[in-house]
Each structure stands twice: as structure tokens, then as C-alpha cells.
Amino acid sequence: MQHFDVIIVFVVLVFILISLYKELLGAAFTFFVAVMVLGFFGVLTPSEILAGFANEQIAVIMMLLLLGDAIRQISVIEIFFSRIFPRTSGYRGFLSRIMFWIGGFSAFLNNTPLVAVMMPYVHNWSKRNNISPSKLLLPLSYAAILGGCVTLIGTSTNLIVNGMVIDQTIFPDMEPLHMFDFFWVGFPMLIIGFLYLFFFAHKLLPDRNPLNQEITESERKYMVEAVVRKSSKLIGKTVEECGFSNERGLFLAEVMRGKYTLQVFDKDFVLEAGDLLRFAGESEEIANLLSDGSGLTLPTVGMMSKLKRADVVEIVISHNSSLISKQVKEVNFRGKYDSVLLAMHRNGERVIGKLEEVKLKAGDVILLLAGDDFMSRSQDDIDFYLISKVKEVRKPERYKIWTLFGGTLLAIFLSALNLIPLFMGLLVVLVVINILKVVSAKDLPKNIDYNLAVIIALSLALGTAMIKTGVADMVADVLISIFFPLGKIAVLTGIYLITTLLAAYITNKAAVAIVFPISLTAAHTLGLNPLPFALVVSFAAAANFLTPIGYQTNLMVYGPGGYNFKDFFKIGWPLTIIYMVVTIVILNYMYF
Template identity: 35%
Template sequence: MEIGFGIWYTAALLLIMSILLFMEVLEIEVVIFSTLLLLITGKVITLKEAFVGFSNEGMLTIALMYVVVGAFSNTGMLNQVTHVIFGKKNTGDSRKLLRLLFPVSFVSAFINNTPVVAMFIPVIRSWAEKHHYASSKYLIPLSYAAILGGTCTLIGTSTNLIVHGLMIDSGMKGISFFEISKVGVPLALLGILFISLLGHRLLPNRKDPLVELGEHTREFVIELKVTPEYENIGKTIESAGLRHLQGLFLFQIERRGQIIAPAEPNERILLGDRLFFTGIPKMILELQKLPGLQLIQDSHFDLKQYDSAVINTFEAVVSPGSPLVGKTVRESDFRAKYEAVIIAIHRHGERIQKKIGDISLWPGDTLLLLAGKNFRKRWYHSNDFYLIAEAETLPSKPQWRGYLSLGVFFLTILLTILEVLPLLSAAGLGVIILMATRTVRMAEARKAIDWRALIIIAMSLGVAAAIKESGLAELLASGIAGIGCHFGVIGVLTSIYIMTSFYTLFITNNAAAAMLFPIAISSASTIHADTRAFAFVVLFAASASFATPISYQTNLMVYGPGGYRFKDYLKIGVPLQCLIGIITMVLVYYFYF
């Protein structure tokens, strides 16, 4: 094969791109976009080919699934089962990972791994933030478990379906539903054990920034009443999990008119107790949504089930000339006048120890409020408040919207599994239902989509097209397959696996499978080996891609939320990829040769 300018030029750009990504000199999307522009300039690909990824069905499906899954996760329903998934707080990382990764892997065997990962990302981040854990210890394992689960059945991942179609096009029998399970299930089991017991130690310990309470922290005070629905009645503060809350501190209990302060860890929580917490706004909002802890009876909206698309969180500072000054919250009739509910109050340099309704308001007091979206517009120019600003909002939905979003999610998956609709159409239908019922608003839909991940995926498809169009793919693959011929069937199998794995480091697994499939089949025919075995080697090598963030879409999805760097994937991904490669070779050789 003649090596022309296009091959040399593409190879040089690919090498430079890889070095820049590894060194993290520039943002990943800037590097890939610059590479695309240079490929267009060198006339390796056309402008249309470079950006064909933006109309790719897989990328559009991912965007729609972000909205579908985002609607479900925003209701907070998943957060209610985190204690079942992760177990007790004092268990080790290995046990927590085992409890998380096995269910994720099982679900991914029957559902495309993209929505599975999208569903669990916000749950893991919220759980890690609440308990002061590093989400970076869990998000890459989440992606890897979904990838491993996808190798267990025909519908586990789109790569399996692509190879299935290519086999049929080549005159071979397609893959039956559980045919690859005899290799995929052992891979998933051993891969998860490696990640849970050893691999997680190679991951960084990066915690999401959360304000620690201290002398310089702007603390708000909230008062909550214990009702019969609270599950920890009769337990001590320590055993109820209220002692070491991140960003919150239980400093006082009022019981039948008597003040218990400080609230000791062994103090029991009784029905009717009023609990006084001090903390930061985000954690206060999350705390007041706990079942059985009642803030206040309110006529405007249910504080446990308000819709965060309609009701916002605000911070309002009481001005010196405000009619609120000198009045208690109860006397001011705050809810009726302002159509807002005071969640908590901050007074600089003082920890307020009265009931919210009995607190006399002073100039400079900062009120944490729940109110309609037009609250700031209505009162911004009023003398009642010195300053009004939107605070951090905790996603919230009424319970019935939670059940609806859950139903839409399973409807989307069911329509796909039963082949009633392709995933893109099913996800589109789901989004239409959610938007029509106003379970998801347009602003929420835009916010739910990880635009950065989608852009990187789309541009990566452009780079894959250049590798194929330039002839570089054919040259490299045929060369490595030729070297493997000197070592018999296991040598050729290993060469195909290595080449496919190499491709998935820098281009999509689907593109790698499509480009390597014909080479694998012709290599098998040359040495008179079982072509089916070679097809499966391509399938597993393309699917089991762990070593870079751009090699698999779920790796990209956790890249930003986990605060990862390119080298973090190499540290855990390379050993895992080598382990999975060795196991695959052993199992394929055992079952087919």
C-alpha cells in the first residue's frame, strides 16, 4: 500500500493531538476542534465529514436521554434509595463500590449504558457531597461497570448491535441474545472485582467544594419540628445521623418549652421536639425535605413537594427603613404580604436561638426564602429589602411528577427493548410527554444536557472519519495483523484485539468496530480460523475501552462531574484494559479453539 501525504499528515496530527490531550495543555474540546480544522485544511476530510457527528443518531439520542433521565433524577426519588445502594456510612470504599457496581452492570446488560450512567451521576454526586466523600472515587467505576455490563448481552451496547449487523452483511449468522454472555459475564464479574478491590486506589481523592462551618461562614438558622412520620424518633442524635452532617450543625433542641443546649450526641430525639440547625443554604434546603421534619404549615405551597421550575430560592437582606424592622416574623404576616416562606435567617455574628416565628427582625438580617420566580422583580425596587439575590436552588418536584418521570423512563426503555421504536424515537417521545405535562420546563431541559460532552463526542466522530478516509486505519490494522500471523491464531487474535483497543483510545468504539471488522474477518479466513471468534474479539475490544475519556461516551459523561484529568483514566484504565484483554483472549480461545 502506497503511503501518501494524507496518511502521514493524519498520523502526525493524531500523534500531536494525543500528546496534547495527555499533557492537558489545553481543554479537550479545543484540542479536538483544532485537529479537525487542520484536517480540513489539509483536505483529508471535507467540512461536512468533519462535523457529521453533530447529526449522528447516537449523539442526538444521548441529548434526549439527558432530558429524560434528568427529569427523573430532579425529583429526588433516586436519593431516597441511596442508603440501599451504598449501605452504611462507615463501610469501606470497596464494599460501597461492590454494592453500586453489580446492580449498575446488571442493568446495563439490558439497557443502553448511556442512560444508566446519566441517571446515577447526580445521585452519586449528591450522596458524596452529603457525606463528605470524594465523588471522583465512584464516577469512573460507574462508567466502567456500565461498559462491562454492556458486553453481557446483544442489546447491552450499540457496539454489539453494529457487529451483529456486520456479521449478517458478511453472510454470517447474527449474534443470539445471550451468545456473548459466556465471555461477557466473566469479564464483568472479574472487572468489577478488580475495580472494587484494587482499582479504586488508583483514582484521585477530589471532593466537590463545600463550605465548612467555621467563624467566617455565613450561617443560617433553621427550626424543624419532629412529626410522627420521622423514622428516627427515639434514636440518639448520633444514631439518627444528625451529628456529623456536612455543612449543618444541630446546636439546640426545644422540648415542651425547655431548651436543651448544646445538643449532645447521646440526646434522644422525641416526637414534637423542635430541632435548631445552623448551616449553609443548600444543605438547609435538603434537610427540610426529609420526611418527618416539618418546617411550617403553609397555605401557599407544599414545602416538601414544591416545583423548583416555578418556585425559586432567594436571599433578601432587610433594609433599615423596612416595615419589617422590630416586628417578629409572625407579627409581620410575612407569608401573606410577600407570598414567600422564610426557610432560615442569618444574623451576622449571632446564632439566633428563638423559634422562627418569634424572631424580631433587624436591619441587615438575611432571609432565606422560597417564593415565586417573580419575587425579585416585584420587590427589587422596594424599600423593604436592601438587596435581593437568587440563592442556590435544590432540584425539587411534586411526588406525582416523580412517578410520571419514572414511568416515562421505563416506557422509553421498554419501547426500545421490544423494538417498537428505535431508542432515538422512544427518547424523543419521552421528552414530548415530559414537556407536554410540564414535568420538564425548557430551561430545565437545556440545563440537563451536558453540552460539553456532546460536543466532544461529535468532534471525535469527525476525527474517526479522517482516520478512515486518509487510509491510516487500513495501513495500521493490516500491518499489525501481518505481524501477528507469525505467532499463530492466538497471535492474530491478539493483534486484532490490540489494534481495536488502540483505536478506541482516540475514536469511538463504534467506529473502531466498523473499521476493524473486515480486517478481522479476512485475517481469520487467511489462517482458516473461526471467523465468529474473530468477530467477537473485535466486539469485546471495542466495547471494553477504559484508558481514555474520549474512547467511550460514558467515560466522557463522568469526565467533568468527577473533576478528572486525562491521566486519571490512564492510571486505572490501562491495567483494567490489559486484564480484560488477557481474560478475553483466554475465554475466546477456550470456547472456539
């Protein structure tokens, strides 16, 4: 019977590899079918299958993802990025900031929403500076991956490995992984990865237009007015230093200074407080002017700039509109539609005079900052038609920012000091932000990644089956017979290579599920410290640079950057080899 169980486990492993590589079934359903087969043939009992769902690390991963989504909802990261990433700087300067901030944040926050928030900034900066986004988007993903490997909570892969450490029975006295067990490899590699990308990314990455280039090139150019604040950081800077001399973004057309209107053709033109600037720009760029970090005030917006939440929408004036021939200020958008005019596009014609004095024409496309009542007030209106929603603008209260950020960081800090379990700390933070209505309690359950929870729980069950049937022992023995004659370092190297290849072409979670029990069994057979054997699996699975399908942030930048598989391999394989060498050397020095 034991031999039959071994055969079943091997068949299941082959099925998982083929299904994930060929994308025959979704990852969650693949693991569901695999574990169902193991249960059907009695390899696993029902309690062993369900044991993974009670694992504390799964709950920790889900809570970290919920907190990451809460941070995204209140737009605090977006506001922060708009201030720390300047409109102008050289390629290497911008790349340095990406590596520093995204790498740092990813050590303590889920890296997927960080990359999602940063992608528009990278794309817009690329357009303004005539640099292909393909030169920056892949380094953005790599920075998130490198930062995530620095701490226990930086990536779900590390937490999955910790969950397997807690559940394993081979080393009964083995302690759970601590917050900074990963630091001694992760932090040096963050620095080395930074240097590698800083010096080689521009040479190795393609100069290629993204898939959506044609769309972005055809966007409408709007006319918008903005005033330089008295306390603005733009005062005394030239047009070029402010990033307004590039015609692909915000192009400064003229400046009204007192009674004079100045045509701006000189990039060395210096701005003064109170200057009224008239820009030609795209909708997304104009929406960004609403942020406090722009140094500009939009005079048409007025008190609506204080709204906690608003939408930037595009409308077009209908051919039989009663607004035709009326000045903008006569329409009273604020009182009638709970909105204010931001910018105007007139089919390529130049809009002359102050926006509030312009007379509307049929076909005029207008950007509005719309409040909560806009949709209900304009629903049956025939004066204009809604084209699209450009962006949602949020201005979170300070207490929400401090509660969410401060609470999350405090929970992580207390956990790192072993004062309270991370599970309890994050649970308290979630309860508090719901009580204080930092986010909507109704929305939180919608953002739970149930597929991820299922994959992790069933991965733990698969690991149990491999250990229980002796499959892990068999594979470990083969691994040891091949690599051990070359030394302990060779065994770790073999484990790293197998894990990173599986992670690159299936998923990192599946790679961990398959290799972790083998790695720990090898440590037991050799009578060695199991900690480096657990860590090497985690690093090999999480530090995934070889393919776009190996890690979720790689997949996110794959299409927008116009990349192909060769691009990832070209820049990813040297970084993978460097990461493997550094990992093996440091783990060998620290634990053997």
C-alpha cells in the same frame, strides 16, 4: 493515485492524533478539518462524507441524551438518590451503594448526568463523615463506566461501534449489535470492578482535600427548625444514627419537646415524634431537608412545600430596612414576597427562641424558599438584597415520572426483544413527553450535543476512507504479522491495547474511529467471526480508567476530587489489565 490517497489518509491520522493529544483544536473541529482535507483531495466523495449524518445510531444517541436531560430536569433521580443513600453508613457501605445503583442505572441511562447528580451527595456525605471526597469520587466515575459497558445503550461508545457495524461493507451479512451482546463481558466486569474497588479503593486512592475545600469550609452556618413527623423513619433513632452528631453538615443544637427545651450533647439522645429540632447547618444541607425523604417537616414552610418548583435563595437585611426589629411572623414573607423563611444566620451570634418570633436585625442573612413571583415582587425592594440562588427545588407529578421512566424502559425492553427498533421507541417517548408537557419542548433543542453528533458522523467518514484506500488493510496486516504467530488471542489483545491507549490519551471516539476498520479488516483477513473484533474495540474504548481525559465522567471528578494523573493511573491500570484479560478470555470462549 492510490498511493497518494494512502499518504493523505496517514497524514490525516497523524494530524488527528497530534491535535487531540496536544489539544490544538477542539475534537469536533479536528475531525471537521481532517474530513475536509480527505474531501478536498478526492479521497471521499460528498455523499460519503455526509452518509454518517444519516446513521440511525447517531439519532439514538441524541435521543438518549435528551431523555437523560429530561430526567435531570424533573429532578426524579435526585429525589430517588436522596432516599437510597442514607445520611449515615460506613465508607464501604456507601461505596457499595454507589457501585450498585450507579452501575445499574448506567447500563440503561446516560452516565454523565448520573455522575453530575451524585457528586453533591458524595461531597456532602464526605463532609459529614470526615472522609475526603477523593476516596469516593473516582470510584463513582468508575462505577458509571463499568455499568455503561453492560448494554448497547449504556454508553455512546457502544452505539458508535454499532453504527460502524451497520455502515461497514467488509462483512455484508453481519447483523447489527444487539442490546445484550455486551452483557457477557460487561456484567462480570461490573461485579469484578465492584470487588476491586470495594477492597482496594481506600488503600490506593489519595486522602486529599478538593480544590474547592476552602470555599466549603467558610460557608455560613444557619439556624433552622424542623419537626419530626409522626410517620418519620427517625423516630426511635439516636442523634448519631440520624447523622446529626457531626458538626460538619447538620449539627443538632437543641430539641424542644413539649414545654421543655433540651440541649443536645449526648449522641445517644433518642428522637420522638413531634420533636422540634433546632439545627446549625450549611445552606445546601438545609435545602436537602425539603425533600420528602428527610423524615422532617419545616414548620415555617407550610403550604409552600407543595409547590412544584421553587428556589432556595440567600438574602441579607439592609441597614435601612423597614423589616428591622420586626418579628419574622410579622413580615409576612409569603403574602408580600411569595416566599417563606427557612433559616437564619446572624454573624456568628446564637439565634434564641423560635424563628418566627425572632426580631430581625440589619445584616441578618436569611434563607428563603421562593416561589415564581419572588423576583418580580422583590426586584425594587430596598429592605433586603439578594445574595445568591442556592438550589432549585422541584417536585414532579407522578404522571411525569411514570411517563418518562416507564416510557424509556418500555422502549428499551421492546428493543431488546426485537419487537420495535430502539429509534422508533425513543422517538415515541419524546413525542409523548412533549404532548403531556413533562418537559418544555422549547428547552429540548438547547440540550442537544451537536459537537458529539458531528464527531460521530465524521468518524464514520474517516472509517470509510481507511477502508476505501486500503489503509485499514495495511495496518491490519502489520498487526497480524506481529501478533498472529502468538495466536488469535494475541491479535485481540493487540487490538485492545492499541485502542485503550489511544482512548486514554486522545478520546474514546477517535480511538474507535481509527481502530474499528483495522480490527474488522483483521477479522476478514484471518477468516474469523467479526463480532468479537467489533466488541473488543468497544470495550477497550469505553472501559477507560487510565487518565482523566479518557472519559467524560473521569474529567468531571478530576478537579472536585483534587486528583492528578498519577492517581488515575495508580488505581486504573490494574483495573484496565483485569478488564482486558476478562474481555479476551470471554470473547475467545464464546466466539472462537
